[in-house]
Structure formats: C-alpha cells, structure tokens
Amino acid sequence: MSAGLHESQHVGIVGAGAMGAGIAQVAVLAGHRVVLYDLSARAVDQALASIAAALDKLVAKGRLQRTQAEYATGRLTAARGLEDLKDAGLVVEAVAEKLEIKQRLFADLEAIVGDECVLATNTSSISVTAIGASLARPERLVGMHFFNPAPLMALVEVVSGLATSKRVADLVHATAANWGKVPVHAKSTPGFIVNRVARPFYAEGLRVLIEQAADAASIDAVMREAGQFRMGPFELMDLIGHDVNFAVTESVFRAMFGDRRFTPSLVQRELVDGGFLGRKSGRGFFDYAPEAPKPEPIFEAPVSAPASVRLGPPSAPGARLQARLMEAGLPIAHERIDEPGVIAEIDGAWLMQTDGRTATKRAADLGRNDIVLVDFARDYFSAKAIGVSRAMQCGDAAYRAVLGALQRCHCEVVAMKDVAGLAVMRTVAMLVNEAADAVDQGVCSPDDLDLAMEKGVNYPIGPLKWADEAGVALIHRVLTHLAGHYGEDRYRISPLLSAHRWSGMPIHGGATHAAA
Structure with a gap:
C-alpha cells in the first residue's frame, strides 16, 4: 500500500478560485508547504486571504489551535510563475473546465517539474485520458476530483486514465486519505462515479414534475421524509445552480453518445435560458426574494378514520407500514387478508406499495377498482410524509378511508397523480440501476461506488446497499414495469442487476456479473 506524499514534499496548486483555494487549505493543514499560482495575482491574494479567514473561523470555533493556524498560513506562498512549482512533489490543477486549457497547462508543467512529480487534475467532467494524451509521460497524470467546498466535503474521486500508472493512482489515493478525505478509485469514464450515478436523482424528479404528479415542494417533501435524502431534487438543483447542473447533465449525455438515460430536461433548460438559476439568481424552481413565502408542500386535509382495517400478509412489500397501522390504534381485524402484495384492506380498499x-394498471390487472398505491419509503414506520396515488376507478370514499388510516399514523400525505413508480420508488430504482451499470462496466468497485454516493452527495445509504435492503427483485420489477409503461430505452435494466435478480445473491457484497 502506498504511503502517500510525504509531508516534506511541496504541493503546487494551479488556479486560485474557490476550488483551488479549498484544496490549498486542505493540503496546508495536512502539513505540506503549498505554492499557489494563478494567472491573476489578485486572485492569488484573495485566495490567501480567504484561507487565512477560514482558519481564523476554525480557531474561533475551537476546531483548530491558534498556533496550528499560524503554522499553516506560514506554509502558504504565492507563486510568481509556473517555474515556482518546480520543486513540487504533487501539482493539482483547478482551472477552467476546457480540455485545451488543461492540456496546455500540463504540457507547460511537464517541462518544469521533476521526473517524480505527480500531476493531478481536479476536472469533474473531462476525460483524464484526453487531458494526458498530449503529455510525454501521461502515466503520471491522474484525476483528483474534490467536491465543493473542498475543506468540508469528504469525498475525493481518484480517476485513472488509460495511461495512468497504478503507482500514481495509489499514491494520490493514500495522499487524499492522509489529508483526512475519503478517497475512491474510478476509471476515466463520463461523470466518473458521482456525477454519473446521481443523474437519475434529478432526472426522475424532473420527469415526475413534467407529468404533473405533484408540485416541486411536495415532491421534495416525500423525497426527504420517505426517501431520507437530505434534500429533494428541486431544492438541491436550486442550490447547485441550474446552469451548473444542466451543464453536467448535457456533458454526460453527449459523452455517452446520447444515451436516453441521461437526456437533459426541457424544464431545466427553460430555467437556464430564462436566467432562473436558483439561489444565486434569486429564483429557480422556488423564489428566494426576501419577501417571498417559503415553499411548502401540499398535504391532504384531515379526514375521518376508517371503520375497519385488515392487514395483508406479513411478507407484503411495504409490510413495515403494517406495524405503524397497528401502533396507531386503528380497528385492526384479527384475521389477515391472504392476498400477495396487499399491505392492508381499509374499508374495502386495497393499499399496496407501488x-x-x-x-390504474394495477387495478385492471387485479380486476378491482379500489386500489391505492403508496410510494416507497426507506422506513415506513418513521416516515413523516409519503406520496400516494389511486386508480382512476377508485371512489372517493375508498380513497378517504386509506387517507384517514395513514393520517392516524401521524403521517402527512401528498396526493400524487397516478404516474408509474411515483417519486421515491422510481428514483431509487434508477439510482440502483445506474450504480449497477457503473460497476458492471468496471468504473469502480461496489464498495467504492456506495462510499462515493454516501460521502459525495450525502445519500442515506449507497445505492447497491439500498438494493439489498429493499430487495433486488423489487428494484428489478419496478424497472421492468417502468420500461413497459414508457416503452423507452431509458429504463433498460443493467445486466448486473438482472444477474443478481436471478441468482438471488446480494448485489453489494455478492459475486461479480461474470460469476453470477
């Protein structure tokens, strides 16, 4: 195992924007002397000032001793030119996301630094292989992709191009770990791990919105409360900035030769074209003007409790909700209904998990009218809000009975239009599917994939672990039905997911596709 870059070796940072300054702060706190360069001397001065201010805040909060902060700032120096990086053991580039600029920079650096110096790019979307193609020694170029803000975000994707040597990738991986980060290995493919696997989180939310299943605030609410995501897709896109989020989606879409899974959204393009970029412009999906009301989800108004509840089989998908119904003090019949897939029969209506x-299709397949579907929840027992839909044939009285039962569980209900897969279920299924494809195509290991999604975008659990927790068979079934409903290649199932569906083995810790 590589020991990483020794503290005595200098680190050069090229690019003094927010990301470059953040990486410099991380490296200097790890004990390295850091030399910061930018074409703009003013940008370097501002970066040094911002790092000093950030360290002062850490001291004020008791997270750093004053002597440590002073020692760190004393190791920070401004470079007058690239030549000042000649003694660096590692140079990290954080300049504009343009291939030609990065290629030219690394060609210049290659003529300046020593033979053992490692060159790293912080690119989030450009092929590491392409960046290194013009170098005399491309084997020493590696991706070192930090997430913004670098001092706070734990994940670092260590990205290997075709020419990157294993020694260099392992050294940078160990260095990131020494710097207090959580590094993962990835191949240089479009989006690497996080920016590829996370696309369905935005894409499925946007599609549910386009189909008018619910408003943005309500979809965000069920994603947070039922899915246990830290933020819903719309508030997160507003935070990231639609120009940035849309550009990443477009980049992955183009790089994947127009794969329908990554098709950009017309709704988001309209926001970008109109300058509604989210928080930074004052308006995105939501209005951030000081006087604007806070966006609130639309929950169903309270209704009366049902007269009778018969629970379905303990093996039914969503059976954890049965325990919550029992805890709510509802009139639960002693005898269960023996119908596979039914969570409960409430005043004659069947409550089922999507x-x-x-x-409506479920009702037709079952030959019943009164079908109400509940969206997926990671934990039905604790979810504070959840989405439901009903068949077109379902009467108001039957729907109100189910609604009343859920409300007695102290759970807010979002009434959703009858769209396939609702919101949380289809999003989780597509995240799992993309994660499985990334592993199947050798982008990364299952462990690194789950770690990347937990640390890079704060998912409550890695997608592959989630597949095992929810059941690979359920995820496979959801995707099969989505593909049948839409008739689109977008919902094609990953071969790895299919292999584990039929093998019955866990997908996170189980066999590889070939072995399965």
Whole structure:
C-alpha cells in the first residue's frame, strides 16, 4: 500500500478560485508547504486571504489551535510563475473546465517539474485520458476530483486514465486519505462515479414534475421524509445552480453518445435560458426574494378514520407500514387478508406499495377498482410524509378511508397523480440501476461506488446497499414495469442487476456479473 506524499514534499496548486483555494487549505493543514499560482495575482491574494479567514473561523470555533493556524498560513506562498512549482512533489490543477486549457497547462508543467512529480487534475467532467494524451509521460497524470467546498466535503474521486500508472493512482489515493478525505478509485469514464450515478436523482424528479404528479415542494417533501435524502431534487438543483447542473447533465449525455438515460430536461433548460438559476439568481424552481413565502408542500386535509382495517400478509412489500397501522390504534381485524402484495384492506380498499405500474394498471390487472398505491419509503414506520396515488376507478370514499388510516399514523400525505413508480420508488430504482451499470462496466468497485454516493452527495445509504435492503427483485420489477409503461430505452435494466435478480445473491457484497 502506498504511503502517500510525504509531508516534506511541496504541493503546487494551479488556479486560485474557490476550488483551488479549498484544496490549498486542505493540503496546508495536512502539513505540506503549498505554492499557489494563478494567472491573476489578485486572485492569488484573495485566495490567501480567504484561507487565512477560514482558519481564523476554525480557531474561533475551537476546531483548530491558534498556533496550528499560524503554522499553516506560514506554509502558504504565492507563486510568481509556473517555474515556482518546480520543486513540487504533487501539482493539482483547478482551472477552467476546457480540455485545451488543461492540456496546455500540463504540457507547460511537464517541462518544469521533476521526473517524480505527480500531476493531478481536479476536472469533474473531462476525460483524464484526453487531458494526458498530449503529455510525454501521461502515466503520471491522474484525476483528483474534490467536491465543493473542498475543506468540508469528504469525498475525493481518484480517476485513472488509460495511461495512468497504478503507482500514481495509489499514491494520490493514500495522499487524499492522509489529508483526512475519503478517497475512491474510478476509471476515466463520463461523470466518473458521482456525477454519473446521481443523474437519475434529478432526472426522475424532473420527469415526475413534467407529468404533473405533484408540485416541486411536495415532491421534495416525500423525497426527504420517505426517501431520507437530505434534500429533494428541486431544492438541491436550486442550490447547485441550474446552469451548473444542466451543464453536467448535457456533458454526460453527449459523452455517452446520447444515451436516453441521461437526456437533459426541457424544464431545466427553460430555467437556464430564462436566467432562473436558483439561489444565486434569486429564483429557480422556488423564489428566494426576501419577501417571498417559503415553499411548502401540499398535504391532504384531515379526514375521518376508517371503520375497519385488515392487514395483508406479513411478507407484503411495504409490510413495515403494517406495524405503524397497528401502533396507531386503528380497528385492526384479527384475521389477515391472504392476498400477495396487499399491505392492508381499509374499508374495502386495497393499499399496496407501488411496483412501477400505475394504480390504474394495477387495478385492471387485479380486476378491482379500489386500489391505492403508496410510494416507497426507506422506513415506513418513521416516515413523516409519503406520496400516494389511486386508480382512476377508485371512489372517493375508498380513497378517504386509506387517507384517514395513514393520517392516524401521524403521517402527512401528498396526493400524487397516478404516474408509474411515483417519486421515491422510481428514483431509487434508477439510482440502483445506474450504480449497477457503473460497476458492471468496471468504473469502480461496489464498495467504492456506495462510499462515493454516501460521502459525495450525502445519500442515506449507497445505492447497491439500498438494493439489498429493499430487495433486488423489487428494484428489478419496478424497472421492468417502468420500461413497459414508457416503452423507452431509458429504463433498460443493467445486466448486473438482472444477474443478481436471478441468482438471488446480494448485489453489494455478492459475486461479480461474470460469476453470477
């Protein structure tokens, strides 16, 4: 195992913007002397000032001793030119996301630094292989992708191009770990790990919105409360900035030769074209003007409790909700209903977990009218809000009975249009599917994939672990029904997911696709 870059070796940073300054702060706190360069001397001065201010805040909060902060700032120096980086053991580039600029920079650096110096790019979207193609020694170029803000975000993707040597990738991986980060290995493919696997989180939310299943604030609410995501897709896109988020989606879409899974959204393009970029422009999906009301989800108004509840089989998908119904003090019949897939029969209406079919299709397949579907929840027992839909044939009285039962569980209900897979279920299924494809195509290991999504975008659990927790068979079934409903290649199932569906083995810690 590589020991990483020794503290005595200098680190050069090229690019003094927010990311470059953040990386410099991380490196200097790890004990390295850091030399910071930018074409703009003013940008370097501002970066040094911002790092000093950030260290002062850490001291004020008791997270850093004053002597440590002074020692760190004493190791920070401004470079007058690239030549000042000649003694660096590692140079990290954080300049504009343009291939030609990065290629030219590394060609210049290659003529300046020593033979053992490692060159690293912080690119989030450009092929590491392409960046290194013009170098005399491309084997020493590696991706070192930090997430913004670098001092706070734990994840670092260590990205190997075709020419990157294993020694260099392992050294940078160990260096990132020494710097207090959580590094993962990835191949140089479009989006690497996080920016590829996270695309469905935005894409499925946007599609549900386009289909008018619910408003943005309500979809965000069920994603947070039922899915346990830290933020919903719309508030997160507003935070990131639609120009940035849309550009990443477009980049992955183009790099994947127009793969329908990554198709950009017309709704988001309209926001970008109109300058509604989110928080930074004052308006995105939501209005951030000082006087604007806070966006609130639309929950169903309270209704009366049902007269009778018969629980379905303990093996039914969503059966954890049965325990919550029992805890709520509802009139639970002693005898269960023996119908596979039914969570509960409430005043004659069947409550079932979505499986990717619409409630109307489910009703037709079952030959019943009163079908109400509940969206996926990571933990039905604790979810504070959840989405439901009903079949077109379902009467108001039957729907109100189910609604009343859920409300007695102290759970807010978002009424959703009868769309396939609702919101949380289809999003989780597509995240799992993309994660499985990334592993199947050798982008990274299952462990690194789950770690990247937990640390890089704060998912409550890695997608592959989530597949095992929810059941690979359920995820496979949802995707099968989504593909049938839409008739689109977008919902094609990963070969790795299919292999584990039929093998019955866990996908996170199980066999590889070939072995399965």
